[in-house]
Amino acid sequence: MSIQSELQATIADMVGEGKGILAADESLPTIAKRFKAVNVESTEENRRAYRSLLLTTPGLGEFISGVILFEETLGQKTADGKPLPQAAAEQGVVPGIKVDKGTIPLVNAPGDLVTQGLDGLADRLTGYKEQGARFAKWREVYPIAGHNPTMLGIKTNAEVLARYAAICQSLGIVPIVEPEVLLDGDHTIERCFEVTEAVQHAVFHALHRHRVELEHIILKPSMILPGKDAPKKAGPQEIAEKTLAQLRRTVPAAVPSINFLSGGQTPEEATANLNAINAMAGNAPWQLSFSYARALQDPVLKTWQGKAENAQVAQQALYKRAKLNSVARTGSYTSEMEKD
Template identity: 30%
Template structure:
């Protein structure tokens, strides 16, 4: 755990987000060239997406020289790659730190934000995550309007759950995503930064978090967060930008690394030969790594 913490704090690279869940899985499969009429139920769908993730993770392009960590979906955590549980395969075979998406999706849009749905089995998920050698967790909320009270509620909820995760011996990735299409995105980001700093200042010396944020409208808006003593790392989501656009915007921000999902896998296809697949993934990995390390680092 301490080795993994040190790696997450100091090593160059980025985090691969492989955590598409129930709602986003059909879309992820479709991007990969697997149509909805090729599976008949959820179990078959998750088998297919695990095959896709296995192909990505076992590829020589999925390399710890470039990739620090990978975020998994719950069923991926319970699935195996080459006879090993996925997190063990990542840590032992690849030298990559495993994370787990733990949220249950988003609540309805209310006053400009979507809070997380209640995580009713949080203690059990965290117990199983520890058992499966998971390092940290990820949970997502969404901000669509610059409503100060609503943004405060998002951050309060994130840190309330985050403290339970810390108490269980894991490192939470706090993810209050600001919608990239929001008309007042810049104002939302200013409010969000204030709220995040309030909570960070109240953390004890042994309480550490990571932050996963939308790439800000004004470059280096979050620079103060990247140097905070309680923040292991600030990572950026691609948020719907193409890889080229996300990489370009990320390069403008010091000390923030990528945690891309669609932008990582957008050109991969089930029908590619192994050579084509590996070369395509290598190109994506290399470009995201370069964007993540373009600035000064920590």
């Protein structure tokens, strides 16, 4: 199969009506923090058991078309010895892999960060592909503060995202491009709009320079939200209006799917906001979907608590949240559905 057909086949499998992506790619420090909140020790066995529970959830493939895995998970197996990427694929869920190596401060841009991991990326991707990964994910983050992000920060991060995406496509791996404008801070929703617009413009200019085929990427952006400490909050209607206005200004129609990150929203907020966006989207050229981590997993972790006897109920919690977000993709979710 040619690289072009490989990329197209993966996009076809991942961009489905009513489906979204489960992000289960927490790094070791992050999953330790999530486990600690429910009094579970972050051992390799507990991580394997938890991620196995996620990927073997009955019916998961009805609403989830792809799963982003952490490197460790690619090599782990279910209790009966099946590789976890295979367990996902058998549900109709495309396995993918987070490939960035985390952020460091960007020199000469105080307050801005840049993501590491480009060195040796092609070799790592080749290995991940042999383990079953068909797409990858790379995240750049943009803190909002008085002087941040700087123009240097915006341009450097865009360049790194584009280099990563070009390397992925050269190997037949679909890149998820994630420019995350952080929710931390007390900034207004207008300030978030302004920063996100500048970030997205820079990202698409860089993708163009690096000859990345937009038909074979998935964009994973933040919604337009006020900072979590902002005195003035915003409802789903305003969030949807501003998010769609910003996307129309910056994201070319060639991009097949925009899968929002939840970025610190509660599961209910993330679903309600996704619903409002889809209800208002009209004839938007892209699919408007989700790629949630906490907003899908929080209820699962709270139900599971590291106990094998809770696994089935925890899987039901995941199925429910995935289903509600699937409904939100049609703009017909209501808060009443949370009670079912």
